[in-house]
Structures are given as structure tokens and as C-alpha cells.
Amino acid sequence: MRVSQWAHDTFGQRVPLIRAGVAEALSVALENALDAQKVAQTDHLHPFGFTLMSRKFEALAEAFEDMGDVRVVKPGGSQHELVVLDGKLLFPFRYAKDRSVSVMSARIGDGRPSALVQALFNRFGPEPRMRQLALHDVAPHAVPVAEALGELPEDTRLVLIAYACNAHAGLLDAWWGEAELLDRLGSLRWHHCEQIPLTQEAGAPARGDSAAAFDQGVLPAPELNPRTGAARRTPPSAEPTPLRRGTARGA
Template identity: 85%
Template sequence: MSQWAHDMFGQRASLVRECVAEALSVAADNAREAQEVARTDHLHPFGFTLMSRKFEALAEAFQDLGDVRIVKPGGSQHELVVLDGTLLFPFRYAKDRSGSVMSARIGDGRPSALVQALFNRFGPEPRMRQLALHDVAPHAVPVAEALGDLPDDTRLVLIAYAANAHAGLLDAWWGEAELLDRLGSLRWHHCEEIPLTQEAAALAQGDTAAAFDQGALPSPELNPRSAGPAPIPLWPEAAGGA
């Protein structure tokens, strides 16, 4: 475990990390199951299921631990986990491994009012001037007010993961970052990988297996030809020696 993780979660940092990995794996598996049941080539079932289950699975994973609060901000459909004064926020940063988490954006478009409010209230001290809430999205102000019952020293921990309907969960990271712009660009202050569960790791490994033409060529088995009858001549004169 890193010093950052120990500073965040104390002696149970390892347990917290395991719970996060398990929750993401469960959410991705549920989303893949929904996609299979839907029997459609469109990926909406996977995406919609994952959007909800990632929050629900996290809440389920931590519901029996002490010092845990499950909060549902006004205007949000999702419950958020606050553990020891740390708010966990999961988001999918990629659908494959073609990009780096360091260039991740939070969301596919403009960050939601909730996301902007979380960064403004609980994100790390920005290393550059951060846009005020009213500059980014005026409708984020009521959301920020709805989070007023959380202490001001609450810290926002991002959980970034890559997943798709074919392979499920590919990788996961957590850390702290600041929101840079209206497109959801991030500047990580700290980011480290979360080891996946064995099942998720095996599935992800299968999705990144080498292409057929990159593998070792098979060695065909050669069996000796058994002795058979003498070949029959094609022409009668060949048989008579004429």
C-alpha cells in the first residue's frame, strides 16, 4: 500500500482497496449480463446498467463498515459513499486500453452539476486558478448547497476505470485530481493503480491476448506413411514391360 492510501484510509487501506476492486468487478459483470440478456448489438444496456450499478455496488461493498455514510445529493439519482471523511466517486474513463488514465476526462461531455460541485467543494487545492461554480455552470450551485451537510474537510477520491461489454472490467485507478475545464479534463495530483480481482484480471487478460498472426506457429504432427500394396500401373503396356 502507498503512503497516500494509508493517509487516506489508515490501517484498513488494503481492505478499502479490495472492496473498491470487488465493487467495480460486480458492476461490470452485472452490466455484461444485462447486455447478454438484451440480445442487441447496441451497447445501451451495458452502459445504462454500469452507470447505476457502479454507485450501488460501492454502497453495498461498504455498508457494513464503520464510519461510512451513504449520501444522495439533491437532484442526483445516485448514492455516494463517504468513508472516514473521504468521498468516493467512480467514473469510466475509457472503453479500452488505447488511452492513458493520465489524460482521462470525467464524463463524455460537459461535467454534470454534481461533478462540478464535488470538485469545487472537496477536490484538492488547484495548482492553477479554478473556475468558480457560476463561471462553469450556474445550476451547480444548488447541488453544492445540497452537499452542505458534509464537512468542508471531506476529500474527493476519484475511481477511474476502463471497461467494455466484451471484456468487462479492464483496469482501475484511484487518486486525487482537479477539474480543469468545461470538457472534464483532469490534472492528477496523485494516481495509482488498483489491483483487480482474480476473475476480472483473467477476463481482462483474455481480451488483450495476442492476435492470431502474432502467436507461435503450430507444429503439425507428421506420421510415417505405412507400407501399402504396390502401385497399380496406369497403362497395360507398363505392366507387361512392352
């Protein structure tokens, strides 16, 4: 798969390596979520969802922990660690459970974006293409969070990783790029968005369309605590067993 100008400008010569690392991390997180669902032996998908929520951040940190320019930070008040790779803050989120939703219509989260998410966009996202309210007007509670992110350099860039998956079909697709946060509902305006190739091992069937790019990114939030790779939890080693049809009602 060819390397776009945006990807090259963002990650340099390491684009194929980083792109493959992202796909692998998403695959690992999904496998762990499926494993948790199997062990729970319940029709409800809470184990799958909760595990995926945490493991997607942890798996990213594990995928890149050996790179010298990686920093893992945990904003105060957040349960999750964030990966900053060569000044690019990677933020994964599930935008859909199936292919009925276009990534161009993606929303970040199912409800109102958290103070942390709003602060990340405000501080590290691209310049908005339309005038927006200041952070203290949109989300006053996010201001202290944004101020606490001062430990990260001003030129840090927010790179979004949007993916679609469910407990039956696995990882359907993944995209990365830069976008601006438009409203309190988590709507996005992509400045750039392109597909991340997935292998069969990453849980996605082969697809004819190799890549797509769109031209169409900004606002962020509490205190950062870098952690070493050794401090992070080792992912489960057991291979997950695919769910039988009928064992779960949703994704």
C-alpha cells in the same frame, strides 16, 4: 502490493481491505452489466451502459455497508447514491473503453460535467495548482447544488476511482487518487493517481506492472438523504454468461 504514503494517509491501516472492496464492487457492477446485455438480446450496448452507470455506485455502497464509518448520501436531483467512507467521498467513473487512453489523459464523462460533478470537485477536491474561475463563473447552475452539499463536513475529500472496461474484455484496469477539474470538458489534473490491483475474478488479466504512481485535484453539487443498506437493491445473483464474439459492436 505495497501501500503508498497517499493511500495510508487517506485510508489508514484499512487500505488493503478498502482497495479490494473497490475492485470487487467494480467487478460486480461489470458482471451485472454483462448480465443485462445478455438478457436484452440486442447488438446495441445500451443495456450494458445503463446498467453499469447505476450499478457502479450501488455496488460500492453494498461493498462497504457493514463498515461503521460509512455514510451513503443521495444528492437531491441525482439518480445515484454516493459513498462517503471515513470522510472520503468515493466517485467512480469510466475513463476509457480500452487501453488506448492513458489514465493521465482521463476525462470525467463523455461530455460536459454535470452540475453535481462540478460541485463535488469545487467543494471537496484538492486545492487547484493554478488559478481557476469561481464556480459561479464556470457553472452558475451548479451553485445551488454546491450549497446543498453543506450537510457533508467541510473536510470531506473527493477520491476518484477511474476504470477502463468494455463488454468484451471486461475490467481492464482501475486507478484511484485525487485530481482537479480543469475545464468544461471534464479534463483532469491528477495530484495523485495510483493503480488498484485487480484479480482474475475482477475481470482483469494479470499484468506485469503492479502499480504506478503519479504526482501531478477541485470544484462539486442539491440535498442529501442517508439511506440504510437494507433500502438498497440487492444485486442479481445469477452469474453472467460472457458475450459471444460478434454479438455486440462496441463497449
